[in-house]
Amino acid sequence: MKTLKTLAGALALTTALSGAAFAQTELSMWYHGAGSTVERELINQIISDFNASQSDWTVVLQEFPQIAYNDSVVAAAVAGNLPDIIDVDGPVMPNWAWAGYMQPLQLSEGALDGFLPGAIGEWDGEVYSVGLWDAAVAMYARKSVLEENGIRIPTLEEPWTKDEFDEILETLQATGDFEYALNLGMADQGEWYPYAFSPFLQSFGGDIVDRSTYLTAEGVLNGDEAIEFGEWWQSLFERDLVPGTSQDMADHQTGFIDGDYALQWNGNWVAVQALEALGDDVLFLPAPDFGNGPKIGAASWQFGVSATSEHPDGASAFIEFALQPEYLAAFSDGIGLIPATAEAAAMTENYAPGGPLEVFYGLSEAQATLRPVTPGYVFAALEFRKALSDIANGADVADALDAAVDAIDADIESNNGYGFEE
Template sequence: MHRAARTTSVAFVLTSALVLTACGSSDGDSVAADEKQTLTVWAMGTEGEKLGDVAEKYQEANPNITVKVTPIGWDVAHQKLVAAAAAGKLPDIAQMGGSYMGEFAEMDVLEPVDTSVFAEKDFFPAAWKQGTIDGTTYGVPWYVDTRVLFYRTDLAEKAGITEAPATMAELQQAAKAFQDEAGTKWGLSIQPGGLDTVQSFYQFLYSAGGEIVNEDGKAVVNSPEAVRALENYGSYFKQGLSEKSVRPGYDVTKDFNAGSVPMFFGGPWIMTLLDENYPDIKGKWAVANVPTDKASVSMAGGSSLTISADSEHKAAAKEFIAYLTGAEGQADWYQRTSDLPANTGAWESGELATDPDLKVWRTQMETAKVSPTLPKWTEITSKVDAAIESVTQGKSSAKDALDKAQSEIEGLVE
């Protein structure tokens, strides 16, 4: 499925911002919501493929509205959005990942969210924060994404593990027990290096109380908490509990199915993937919240829906977004895609309220932490990626690696 789209061409974004004009038409210049009109919508990945069906249903109830959905691959989404913004041709509604929001808000091409229509209290705190830059919200949360622990319950039984590890100390104990008692090749799959290694590290970093950049915009990646988190992370590789070399495009679910990897951190879409691709282990795995260090904190991801500042269909766009992000629309979207609802009201009934596995995801989202919406965030996290890899490969200590990252990141947040 979709996920973990990364921003690119940051320099081009900043250059483009210099030539963009200010925001376009105000709501007063927009076409009224009840007039006949066409809404253009860009959606990415699986969402782009599924949204057309929802749009057809919406059009039946709103015959004056034609919703034209353009599916776009995550691999080209950022490039297309930047080009459209520079040309003043963004669609009326665009799906945006959290890593995009700071850039496009800085470019002044997004319409601020109408808080008389969309209420912060209706959404998970991290989901709302993801679309908020300098106190102004530009995106309405559509779906949320976080990471929890997947583990093989049948192998846990062989290892003498009766409950999911509740603390970071218990996580490492379990990894050792899986190897020693259940005969697994590895204890825990975490990323050793390369692009986006930081996404594997967030669970350790945030749970230890560390951050990369704090709320004041100050680099703090070499804090004692962050150093301790990286020491913990690196210890899995030092002790042979995690694999030091993972090929590009590695699919952990294959080794999870085979039993060589008994634990890993993953997103919600993996539950569906495991059920569909590996029915033989159905009932032999479970999910659990991120083990506690100072707290149990995971990364927060997902997507928001934004309205172009130049759109002439803002009123109709608001109504369609309200339909997609309301509790009923979110519950329907979950059934279609398995995307976790951003609207907490959707979790109050049906499978979302009763399924024990889904309760794990909801609990994790309550404390999930969103990354700062900074224009240079991709460049910043690349420095952390390098620091992590230096430690996992035994080339430097956690303190030295993070001191180096700190000095590099300080120049990117000034």
Template sequence: MNGVSVTRAWVAGRRVRRLRRTLVPWTLCAALLLAACDSSGGGDAKGAGASPKDTTCDGKIHGIAHITVWYHAGPSGEFTTLQKQVKEFNGQQKQVRVELVTLPEDRAYTALVLSAAASGDLPDLLDFDGPNLYSYAWSGKLRPIDSCVPASVRADLLPTIRQQGTYAGRLWGVGTFDSGMGLYVRKSVLRKAGIRIPAGPKDAWTATELTGILRKLRKQGYKAPLDLRLVYSQPGQEWNTYGFAPAVWSAGGDLIEPGDHRTADGYVNGPGAVKALTDMQNWAKDGLIDMVKDDKAFVSGRSAISWCGHWTYPEFNKAFPGDVAIVPLPDFGRGTATGMGSFQWGVPAGDADGDAVWRFLSFLLQPAQVHRMSVANGAIPATESAVKLSPQYAPGGPEHLFIEQLRDGVARPRPQTPAYPAISDAFSRAFAKIIFDRAPVQATLDEAAKKIDKDLAAHDGYPANTS
């Protein structure tokens, strides 16, 4: 269902008194916003670095509070679970009434958020992809939620959830699940070929070792033994950055200057990035990567190794029961690295009742509710208390690597800067050119650095608020 039809259905089916403004105009300018997002970090130079009013929680809710919640139309299990959670929350208490609005996923959702922010029509509680938090916070689209989240809840969150939700020393978002990534392998295939199976992050294959493994597997009959899930590598999609920035980090590179984020030159096009993507391009040139753009390389048996995320484990394990292991991404020289982060909840700038919003968020963060959502979408529970309810993440469990990486610092956040949308777009397009078109690695990354630095210059380096 497209954005217009979703919007019309919502408008037709909800009471007018709960609608402050209509959603229809947002969809009319979505295409323009998408084009704008391709070339900018998403921040508005006017009011840049603004300090929005905090989301204040004093423990009091006066009368009956109505809050509107926006949610991306993610996997069906995820969506239906949230619907049930909203229904149960509304049914078990009478002070806070939650109105759930689901909108199109991916870039259309981001376009709607940006349009709504420009016209002052954001909801009381917003669901968004985690790396967008920094742009939203910097440009004044979100309000800090420090006073709403108790210390006990913060302590229970995985360190990566706290890290992703923090910008400029403030907490702006929390999530109910995190992500994990690794190499999925067929244990029986590797054992037959005499290939060792890494036991954990400290035991990861080196990139050179993986090259030899792929060549050995090709001799075993796997024409293109490595699946990179290139079906996700569409223009503007996040997979190229989420999936393959870890190779750059592992080689000692970065997408932008760490710390101050003042320039991408010398980082996204630096020696580490060039080394990692040259290695990967060589795999493509040697025919070691499955270039078929579907999601069946691993389950169909075309590839024996799949570079992918947590969401594929149920499918892979169903295809090969008991024969799937998850091992770390390869070490390109400085140790294995992996991605982290997923959708988070934040409070948009406006007049939302912080206590009412937190009442609902605290319900979603209850151990049973976090566990319930992670079962539905296959993601990693965001809290330690919920992880304890999930035996697959316990030591010896099939997905223990994911939680180990999130706890022990192997997982890294994508650059925590308002420039992230521009960084991701430039790197994603560069990666696609390098892998699909066999474009010169150094020159392609040089162009990506120029694009990112152009965005930084257009926003004066995204200065922090000094008021």
């Protein structure tokens, strides 16, 4: 009897130890896409596949609305409550890495071969984040509208010039067929402003900060080229060519498709919707050249590992798992974003060679410009956004830009140059 009890106990202990050996360690993950059904389904599929693919880790997702996400991460970092896996907007990553919120990824050699540069987040010589997609902005137009008004269809090799673009806007507004000639997306008052509009400034010859040192905005955000940009920017609103800062978000989202706007400056994430509504009539055109080459924004949301994660190997393993071409392709087909690799693009409906959105690959390759790669970008972007909003609402151009420069320079100084040296 004693022998049987001893044997039973030994079996129970062996079973318990065996179960413990195969128990999966939980990895917490935060994502900014709450409210997007398609994104939720795609992320949950990757998580489900990863959890089933191995016995070491299990990822558990928590979603946040995009508008509240960054503040939630910063608050959690201060409180010491960051999850294992976070997603981060590309230009924000240097700030989070510098602030100690993130740690470099642990990826296999060659894991990022073939990835678009804008999908890889590097800071201080290390890769901290990687995206399943990149994003690009284009000028949306109806081919029929351009032809009816004798407007040249631009190409990457021959984009519209500043004067040509201005004349086009005046021509379209004068038809009386549209509420406004151009929808800039002024209702989207977050990261859209620096992402979508600082390339205009850069095409004029200015910038948000001086990238030769990253220690000042003087001369680039308030120099002659920047003032010329600001005066042109203000004129768009004075001439009633574009909606102002009080634009309703619903109008921004549907106005081009509904025919209220002749042109639309928008990202490839709404291209699928435009294709479904307008078919072959919709065109995705390159940015105008305001004198220093046509430019658009680069870098989108990416995945990284928090600095406080006790399991960076598991968190990095999940991120590397998510980089498989079929997942990159699924996100592209689902929400219209640019697949991060050519291999994945070939698997998609829209970005495969000859596909209706293949043009965005060319736009990204030819015109994409990263926002300033500095921890100070997060503050500078807010000042840029305020300046553009103020100028749109009638503020003196030079005063608004000088105020932004003063604030940005004071922030850089108070943070000891964010690690950059004279």
